[in-house]
Amino acid sequence: MRALSTYRRLVAANLTAELRHGPSALVGLVMSFGFQLTGLLFLWVVLDRSGGLGGWTKGEVTFLYGLRLLVRGLSLLVFGRLDGLPGLVHSGGFDRYLVRPLPPLLQVMAARVSLNALGDVVGGVTIFLLGNTLVRFSWSPTDLAYLVLVILGGCLLEPALRLIVASLSFWFVGTGRLLFVVDDLFNSAGNYPLSIFDGAIQLVFTLAVPVALVASVPATVLLARTPELGVQPLVAQAVPFAGLIWFVTAHRVWQRALRSYQSTGH
Amino acid sequence: MDRQIATWPNALAYLRLVSMAARTIYVYRANIGVNLLAMVVQLYLLKVVWSAVYAGRSTIAGVGLDELLQYLVLSNIQVWLLSPSLPAFVQDRVRTGQIAIDLVRPVAFRGQLIAQQAGTTVGMLPFVLLALPLAVGMGGLRLPSSLVMACLYAISLSLGFLIVTQIGLLLGLLAFWTLETTGFLALYRFVVQFFGGALVPLWFLPPPLRGVAELLPFQFQAFVPASIYLDRLGGDELLHALALQVLWVVGLFVLSRLVWQWAITRAVINGG
Numbered sequence: 001m002r003a004l005s006t007y008r009r010l011v012a013a014n015l016t017a018e019l020r021h022g023p024s025a026l027v028g029l030v031m032s033f034g035f036q037l038t039g040l041l042f043l044w045v046v047l048d049r050s051g052g053l054g055g056w057t058k059g060e061v062t063f064l065y066g067l068r069l070l071v072r073g074l075s076l077l078v079f080g081r082l083d084g085l086p087g088l089v090h091s092g093g094f095d096r097y098l099v100r101p102l103p104p105l106l107q108v109m110a111a112r113v114s115l116n117a118l119g120d121v122v123g124g125v126t127i128f129l130l131g132n133t134l135v136r137f138s139w140s141p142t143d144l145a146y147l148v149l150v151i152l153g154g155c156l157l158e159p160a161l162r163l164i165v166a167s168l169s170f171w172f173v174g175t176g177r178l179l180f181v182v183d184d185l186f187n188s189a190g191n192y193p194l195s196i197f198d199g200a201i202q203l204v205f206t207l208a209v210p211v212a213l214v215a216s217v218p219a220t221v222l223l224a225r226t227p228e229l230g231v232q233p234l235v236a237q238a239v240p241f242a243g244l245i246w247f248v249t250a251h252r253v254w255q256r257a258l259r260s261y262q263s264t265g266h
Numbered sequence: 267m268d269r270q271i272a273t274w275p276n277a278l279a280y281l282r283l284v285s286m287a288a289r290t291i292y293v294y295r296a297n298i299g300v301n302l303l304a305m306v307v308q309l310y311l312l313k314v315v316w317s318a319v320y321a322g323r324s325t326i327a328g329v330g331l332d333e334l335l336q337y338l339v340l341s342n343i344q345v346w347l348l349s350p351s352l353p354a355f356v357q358d359r360v361r362t363g364q365i366a367i368d369l370v371r372p373v374a375f376r377g378q379l380i381a382q383q384a385g386t387t388v389g390m391l392p393f394v395l396l397a398l399p400l401a402v403g404m405g406g407l408r409l410p411s412s413l414v415m416a417c418l419y420a421i422s423l424s425l426g427f428l429i430v431t432q433i434g435l436l437l438g439l440l441a442f443w444t445l446e447t448t449g450f451l452a453l454y455r456f457v458v459q460f461f462g463g464a465l466v467p468l469w470f471l472p473p474p475l476r477g478v479a480e481l482l483p484f485q486f487q488a489f490v491p492a493s494i495y496l497d498r499l500g501g502d503e504l505l506h507a508l509a510l511q512v513l514w515v516v517g518l519f520v521l522s523r524l525v526w527q528w529a530i531t532r533a534v535i536n537g538g
Contacts, residue, residue, distance in 0.1 A: 034456060035452060035456045045466050045472070046466070049326050050319040053319065054318050177297055
């Protein structure tokens with residue numbers, strides 16, 4: 001509990017620091033949203049040309065896109081990007097975190113509050129609502145409960161993968177760029193219906209690098225398209241729990257990595 | 267501040283700068299590898315999405331899937347090859363105060379920067395050889411239709427290089443005011459992806475968006491050279507496109523000169 005309140009105060013301090021650079025933070029926020037908007041614009045142009053993508057309508061794809069962006073924004077708000085970690089390990093600055101009375105992971109998470117994520121959240125909610133209108137979605141209580149689980153699971157899933165890749169930097173220097181590739185994959189492949197990929201790639205995107213589990217598979221379930229996944233409905237519905245499993249695994253990897261940390265500084 | 271007369275010793279100095287920048291690339295070859303990987307992933311996804319779009323159709327807007335894939339491979343390699351290195355560089359020089367050393371060098375600052383970008387691009391050329399087998403495998407890229415077209419493509423791409431360099435320089439000069447260029451660079455990247463034609467060829471854009479894209483210089487990094495390579499621009503259109511590129515080069519050159527003269531009056535040397 002004590003750790004939690006320290007964590008809260010660290011976040012508050014860093015948030016204040018971030019707000020000092022008000023205009024810069026605003027630019028970042030707009031950029032982040034703009035970047036995501038490019039992806040949606042691309043999809044819309046494609047969908048206007050074709051009328052559908054793997055059988056999904058423009059509205060359904062928008063629904064999926066909004067859901068993923070929303071989850072991404074929320075997860076970034078809580079977990080940050082972790083992209084500072086490889087640099088900290090490289091420079092030896094990570095040493096400081098080890099002597100402070102707060103778990104190092106919480107310190108890394110609190111080191112930078114990503115205001116850009118707020119742009120993603122606002123953009124995600126807007127696009128998701130737009131998608132809802134386009135497909136005329138009517139929410140049942142079960143759907144809503146499922147949505148909450150999906151958001152929670154997704155919030156754990158993306159950071160879990162980032163945490164694993166970031167942990168690699170304890171063993172291999174220079175994995176920092178790899179974080180961007182993973183991020184890229186979630187930002188691009190995560191926005192498409194799974195059915196447009198070949199069987200082998202579907203396996204990769206659900207099991208190895210589970211970008212499709214954040215929003216693509218859940219959206220398939222919500223939009224009542226589950227049969228196209230080719231698995232038992234129950235398996236598809238259980239997808240939010242994958243986030244928890246991945247996060248627990250990632251945390252294990254992180255702890256192992258921590259034990260083999262050899263400082264580059266003094 | 268700009269030196270007007272380029273003397274021979276200067277030309278030599280520029281060459282040295284180019285080769286230095288080219289060699290720097292190899293220090294960061296892991297970065298290039300990762301960027302290459304990111305590009306391959308993007309190309310793969312584009313291929314999947316467009317194949318799904320073409321399902322059951324031979325052409326869209328008069329373009330076949332084969333040609334579209336060639337276009338995407340080509341334009342993505344171009345965007346990767348010509349990606350501006352100057353914003354991060356200038357930002358770093360201004361922040362650390364090393365800009366003071368750059369300013370007393372006997373070669374004009376803007377000249378140094380152009381040489382720097384040229385070196386970066388030259389240094390990346392060998393990596394294109396790595397990307398080419400993939401390009402042929404994934405997109406079925408073939409040779410240009412004739413030697414003349416190949417030359418015209420090279421000219422267009424070179425002009426594109428000059429345009430991107432000037433844009434990169436302008437973004438870098440923003441550091442004199444903001445000390446921060448990362449955000450602007452990110453903006454540049456996604457504008458190039460969309461309005462430059464790396465995700466969608468401009469043929470496919472609805473008229474209002476296409477109109478916007480044609481008013482912007484980003485099409486010269488991806489769309490225009492790639493269209494020339496694929497024989498999509500013929501006769502008058504081609505000449506018109508090349509002339510427009512030259513105009514953009516001149517215009518941006520003048521603009522970057524003006525901005526530079528303004529920036530230097532505001533230069534604050536950190537740690538000086």
